[in-house]
Amino acid sequence: MTGPMKATVTDIARSCGLSTATVDRVLNNRPGASAANRQRVMEAAKQLGYLPTLDQVVLPSKPAHLEFFLPIGSNAFMADLAHHIEDYAQRLPLVASCRIHNLAGISPGALQGAVENLSLKANGVGVIAVDHPRTRNILRELVEAGIRLVTLVSDVPAAPRSAYVGIDNRVAGRTAALLMGRFVGGRTGHLAMVVGSRSYRGHEEREMGFRSVLSEEFPNLTVSSAAESNDDPEASYSATIKALHNEPELLGIYCVGAGRSGVAKALLEVRPRRKPVFICHDLTKETRRYLVDDLADVVIDQNARLIAEQSVIRLLGSIASSAPYLTKKFIEPRLIFKENVPVQ
Numbered sequence: 001m002t003g004p005m006k007a008t009v010t011d012i013a014r015s016c017g018l019s020t021a022t023v024d025r026v027l028n029n030r031p032g033a034s035a036a037n038r039q040r041v042m043e044a045a046k047q048l049g050y051l052p053t054l055d056q057v058v059l060p061s062k063p064a065h066l067e068f069f070l071p072i073g074s075n076a077f078m079a080d081l082a083h084h085i086e087d088y089a090q091r092l093p094l095v096a097s098c099r100i101h102n103l104a105g106i107s108p109g110a111l112q113g114a115v116e117n118l119s120l121k122a123n124g125v126g127v128i129a130v131d132h133p134r135t136r137n138i139l140r141e142l143v144e145a146g147i148r149l150v151t152l153v154s155d156v157p158a159a160p161r162s163a164y165v166g167i168d169n170r171v172a173g174r175t176a177a178l179l180m181g182r183f184v185g186g187r188t189g190h191l192a193m194v195v196g197s198r199s200y201r202g203h204e205e206r207e208m209g210f211r212s213v214l215s216e217e218f219p220n221l222t223v224s225s226a227a228e229s230n231d232d233p234e235a236s237y238s239a240t241i242k243a244l245h246n247e248p249e250l251l252g253i254y255c256v257g258a259g260r261s262g263v264a265k266a267l268l269e270v271r272p273r274r275k276p277v278f279i280c281h282d283l284t285k286e287t288r289r290y291l292v293d294d295l296a297d298v299v300i301d302q303n304a305r306l307i308a309e310q311s312v313i314r315l316l317g318s319i320a321s322s323a324p325y326l327t328k329k330f331i332e333p334r335l336i337f338k339e340n341v342p343v344q
Helices: 009-016 018-025 035-047 076-090 109-114 135-145 170-184 201-217 232-247 260-271 286-290 304-320
Strands: 064-070 095-102 125-129 148-152 163-165 189-195 221-228 252-255 277-281 298-301 334-336
Touching: 009 018, 009 035, 018 035, 064 076, 064 304, 076 304, 095 304, 109 135, 109 286, 125 304, 135 148, 135 298, 148 304, 163 304, 170 201, 170 221, 170 252, 170 277, 170 298, 189 201, 189 232, 189 286, 201 221, 221 232, 232 252, 232 260, 252 260, 260 277, 260 286, 286 298
Parallel strands: 064 095, 064 125, 125 148, 148 163, 189 221, 189 252, 252 277, 277 298
Antiparallel strands: 298 334
């Protein structure tokens, strides 16, 4: 006994009252069809079960070419993210190719230079970028050229992206403050913050969330220093050394970005009489070690593997959809303590 037959282009054309040529143009993402007709075709194709789906996201009818622009550098989280994107994309038949561009820094100029090497075959682009007028213009030009866009890890909401894939960074910062207040246990004193780069909207949101909860719930805690390290371990190290020398009884350190190795180096070198509570982000090989060695108290992890998979899925979904935006859905951060470090 045979199963139900798959719908055809003719079936879709009949269902939405359009020509097979129009349906073909829409399904293959070619120009020549109005936004209204694209919507009608995609809705009919979805209702007839013509389009494949993954994680409830409708996928394109033919393999797509994807490219990602990531400021990897020496950032362990970014390296993990790039690895997971490539690994997942290779296992999906609907990804014809996946290329990772390693940006030479976080400046808009670095992104502009990399975008000039974008393949002519590219259908979708994923970007980690600072929220800057030049960046927004670069991303706007990409979308106007017919390329679908998703932002990863740190959003650029004014850019015409189809989706943002990542955690709610303001909530992550608020969570860090709540944990800090609970760990400190009612003592009164000073905290230090090591901010990656406020040029990243995500880092700025984490800092705002952290300060908000301190103000609302823990007036006994004051941020006495907040150094911007640009995710450079040496800058983080210098800022932490200075904070520890200025405040011998420092109660806690919150590392907002990727400079955590510099913070850890300073703590091991100074060895204060009472170790400050140390909270950082992203589960990597080094932060696993900080947890089990009781150097870090908790890691707020944004889950590189899940962000990688969702960024690929969301790009494919945006290519298949005629809608400019996909449904907003944050990735839930994980709180990792030394007792629940997951298997690598």
